[in-house]
Amino acid sequence: MLALFYIFIAVALGVSFWQITRVMNLREVIANDKDNDTQGKIALGFLVFLYAMMIYCLIAMNVIMLPESASIEGEHDDRLFNITFWLIGIVQFAMQFIIFYFSYKYRGNKNRKALFYADSHKLELLWTSIPAFTIVCLIGYGLWAWNNVMNIGEDEDPIIIEVYSQQFRWDARYAGSDNELGLGNVNFIKGINTMGVDMSDPKAQDDKQVTELYLPKGKKVLFKFRSQDVLHSAYMPHFRAQMNCVPGMVTQFGFTPKYTTEEMRQSSEVIAKAKGINKIRQAKGEEPYVFDYLLLCNKICGASHYNMQMKITVVEEEEYNKWLGEQKTLAQVIK
Numbered sequence: 001m002l003a004l005f006y007i008f009i010a011v012a013l014g015v016s017f018w019q020i021t022r023v024m025n026l027r028e029v030i031a032n033d034k035d036n037d038t039q040g041k042i043a044l045g046f047l048v049f050l051y052a053m054m055i056y057c058l059i060a061m062n063v064i065m066l067p068e069s070a071s072i073e074g075e076h077d078d079r080l081f082n083i084t085f086w087l088i089g090i091v092q093f094a095m096q097f098i099i100f101y102f103s104y105k106y107r108g109n110k111n112r113k114a115l116f117y118a119d120s121h122k123l124e125l126l127w128t129s130i131p132a133f134t135i136v137c138l139i140g141y142g143l144w145a146w147n148n149v150m151n152i153g154e155d156e157d158p159i160i161i162e163v164y165s166q167q168f169r170w171d172a173r174y175a176g177s178d179n180e181l182g183l184g185n186v187n188f189i190k191g192i193n194t195m196g197v198d199m200s201d202p203k204a205q206d207d208k209q210v211t212e213l214y215l216p217k218g219k220k221v222l223f224k225f226r227s228q229d230v231l232h233s234a235y236m237p238h239f240r241a242q243m244n245c246v247p248g249m250v251t252q253f254g255f256t257p258k259y260t261t262e263e264m265r266q267s268s269e270v271i272a273k274a275k276g277i278n279k280i281r282q283a284k285g286e287e288p289y290v291f292d293y294l295l296l297c298n299k300i301c302g303a304s305h306y307n308m309q310m311k312i313t314v315v316e317e318e319e320y321n322k323w324l325g326e327q328k329t330l331a332q333v334i335k
Helices: 002-025 033-064 074-105 121-150 261-265 268-283 317-326
Strands: 159-166 169-174 208-210 213-216 221-227 232-236 241-245 251-255 293-297 309-315
Touching: 033 074, 033 268, 074 121, 121 251, 159 213, 159 232, 169 309, 213 317, 221 232, 221 241, 241 251, 261 268, 261 309, 309 317
Parallel strands: 159 221, 213 309
Antiparallel strands: 159 169, 169 208, 221 251, 232 241, 232 293, 293 309
């Protein structure tokens, strides 16, 4: 792979040198009307090619996109993405037409005289105020969506879960019946107390440590993040949620799951994606893929970064309560 990279660099340098010398050799040459006409037609041809590639990517590459958001808050992320995508797409589509069509329409001609147009205050006002207003609206909506997952009040009665990161694994700790997590610090890590929970803290006694996340559908969940060693990034793509796990501090976000794992598996988008994945896996003789929500690390945190993931299972609230009741408390485990 490294050899291929060096070959690529060598080829790039060679092409750059060739282009520079070519431009220097042609600096005395003046293009005639035939050259200008040819370049104008090439511009039109490239415009057609560009549009064809855009349409192909929009249709064929759609299969790699994530399915519908699995959290209520994530709907705003999807909506913001769609608004931005269509705004940029429409402007880009129009601007590419103007650029390449005008390159053809106003190609050099010895019988045509260029028109000098100094300025237009109306045009300047339009192309400044419209983008500025659009950006303010998008940023305002984005800030509102950000606050919606960051600032969670006690009146929302969220389930509190701590997610603990270390090279190269995740652990989770559920707050007990008091819905408050006990103090955690790396200085308390010892033996089976891998999350560094202060067992002298009364709030820690009923906390429950697990290696798989269970979440109830339709219930707000507040995640607290800590890191033992380096910077990690807790990424839950299907819930449109991501937050850095920073050593020495606690970060957080929250969301409300809206589809159980089984409901998501029945989604037409997920079925189509699973079918495509299993076609590849079958050709390799691998086990078939079954959809699951995952917690991933989205920072390159070391050699086994790729393997740092935790399964997330979303169930109905009744099943969640049953599962949580079966888990042992830290007081029972750490004696």
